[in-house]
Amino acid sequence: MRSCSTPAMMRSAQLALLALAPSVVSAITTGFPYGSTTVRGVNLGGWLVLEPWITPSIFDNTGDSRVVDEYTYGQFVARATATSVLNNHWNTFITEQDFIAIKNAGLNHVRLPIGYWAWDVSGGEPYVQGQLPFLAKAITWAQNQGLKIVLDLHGAPGSQNGFDNSGQKGTPRWQTSQSNIDRTNAIIKKIALQYASQSSVIPIIATLNEPAGFFSQQLLDVTRQYWYDSYGNVRFPFGNSTQGNTVLMIHDAFQPLSYWNGFMGTSTGRQGVAIDTHIYQMFSNALVAMNNSQHISNACNNAGELSAFNDLWKIVGEWTTAATDCAKYLNGRGTGARYDGTLSGSPRVGSCTGLTGSTSTFSSAYKTFLRQMFEAQTITFERNANGWIYWTWKTEITDEWSYQKGLAGGWIPSNPGTRQFPTICG
Numbered sequence: 001m002r003s004c005s006t007p008a009m010m011r012s013a014q015l016a017l018l019a020l021a022p023s024v025v026s027a028i029t030t031g032f033p034y035g036s037t038t039v040r041g042v043n044l045g046g047w048l049v050l051e052p053w054i055t056p057s058i059f060d061n062t063g064d065s066r067v068v069d070e071y072t073y074g075q076f077v078a079r080a081t082a083t084s085v086l087n088n089h090w091n092t093f094i095t096e097q098d099f100i101a102i103k104n105a106g107l108n109h110v111r112l113p114i115g116y117w118a119w120d121v122s123g124g125e126p127y128v129q130g131q132l133p134f135l136a137k138a139i140t141w142a143q144n145q146g147l148k149i150v151l152d153l154h155g156a157p158g159s160q161n162g163f164d165n166s167g168q169k170g171t172p173r174w175q176t177s178q179s180n181i182d183r184t185n186a187i188i189k190k191i192a193l194q195y196a197s198q199s200s201v202i203p204i205i206a207t208l209n210e211p212a213g214f215f216s217q218q219l220l221d222v223t224r225q226y227w228y229d230s231y232g233n234v235r236f237p238f239g240n241s242t243q244g245n246t247v248l249m250i251h252d253a254f255q256p257l258s259y260w261n262g263f264m265g266t267s268t269g270r271q272g273v274a275i276d277t278h279i280y281q282m283f284s285n286a287l288v289a290m291n292n293s294q295h296i297s298n299a300c301n302n303a304g305e306l307s308a309f310n311d312l313w314k315i316v317g318e319w320t321t322a323a324t325d326c327a328k329y330l331n332g333r334g335t336g337a338r339y340d341g342t343l344s345g346s347p348r349v350g351s352c353t354g355l356t357g358s359t360s361t362f363s364s365a366y367k368t369f370l371r372q373m374f375e376a377q378t379i380t381f382e383r384n385a386n387g388w389i390y391w392t393w394k395t396e397i398t399d400e401w402s403y404q405k406g407l408a409g410g411w412i413p414s415n416p417g418t419r420q421f422p423t424i425c426g
């Protein structure tokens with residue numbers, strides 16, 4: 001048995017500890033000055049992960065009502081057709097022109113959702129692959145424009161939330177098998193190492209979108225452990241004690257931010273971690289029943305929860321100007337809306353006409369309201385958090401959700417800091 005028994009040995013042990021300390025506490029050189037410069041960005045939703053409401057035509061064109069997500073798209077559409085439609089979509093839905101327009105809109109980040117199946121399909125999973133060359137293009141386009149990418153794993157094996165936007169709609173099963181979790185960690189390890197030297201263009205990796213912490217304690221427990229594993233995988237990408245420069249972004253798993261106090265902040269000896277929270281105002285009967293002034297107050301009232309949490313960099317990684325669930329297929333392909341009472345269990349609030357679809361059907365009063373929603377939220381998220389990433393840049397037919405259409409229609413300013421309603425939140 002060895003022990004530190006002499007003063008010299010004790011001193012050398014103390015020196016060894018001191019020698020370790022600087023590598024733990026030395027500041028990391030992040031690819032974006034999180035915490036001192038405000039994140040302003042857009043999501044590239046519906047591109048490398050299909051969502052029925054973002055591109056309903058891709059789903060309607062199947063003529064098959066069983067196709068409700070990317071998994072069933074691969075399962076029920078003839079492989080040659082699926083491959084050709086998806087490749088055409090990846091080639092055309094987002095191009096370098098979009099990155100140029102995003103840059104010109106005064107934004108500094110794009111969040112790029114991608115599913116695990118881009119790297120790994122096994123066990124007969126029917127996904128069509130071929131996304132990775134488009135990820136590579138996106139990185140080049142972002143670099144060309146000086147935009148930063150949040151690389152966002154939006155779907156994990158088995159689905160972490162059962163939402164169609166995880167790839168597979170239904171019951172979350174990611175957390176039920178160690179193999180699912182191991183496959184997810186393996187992808188994160190791979191991409192963290194692959195992009196470790198490119199943290200100037202991919203400064204931050206979001207290792208799992210929206211794990212459904214509300215579904216079960218077990219899912220929440222698995223998520224907590226997964227975030228710890230992600231910390232190792234992303235912050236120490238070389239598999240040794242050398243720290244990388246890539247920031248880890250965890251998601252709040254639908255828990256209040258206060259739940260994550262003391263989980264991964266500097267008090268735990270960690271650094272380089274951000275938390276993502278998503279703020280929507282249409283996914284309950286009570287929310288869609290609010291009138292416009294209640295929606296604005298609700299937006300401003302996020303200040304309380306956001307400002308109270310200071311343990312990690314905090315980014316509102318999804319939010320929108322839309323205030324209803326009227327967008328076709330927003331609640332799933334073939335599913336109606338709470339707002340007009342076509343979703344079962346939802347009392348009708350009113351007609352969706354004029355609240356969703358083409359800008360040409362929007363009244364000037366509605367466009368003013370959308371502008372107020374934009375300003376109330378950006379003001380709140382910039383004052384009380386480290387910034388925001390809008391959901392989403394482009395949609396086929398639902399302009400109230402589209403940043404691009406908001407710019408064209410005037411309810412999103414061409415410089416995101418321009419205010420028509422600077423005192424809207426007091």
Ligand SMILES: *[C@@H]1O[C@H](CO)[C@@H](O)[C@H](O)[C@H]1NC(C)=O
Nearest residue numbers: 023237238239240241242243
């Ligand atoms: C860790 O691995 C990286 C990449 O191989 C290497 O550059 C670095 O020196 C290693 N660090 C230590 C402490 O061994």
Ligand SMILES: *[C@@H]1O[C@H](CO)[C@@H](O)[C@H](O)[C@H]1NC(C)=O
Nearest residue numbers: 289290291292293294295297
């Ligand atoms: C919105 O609803 C609140 C609460 O019911 C009410 O006090 C307010 O007058 C309503 N505002 C408008 C513009 O209808």
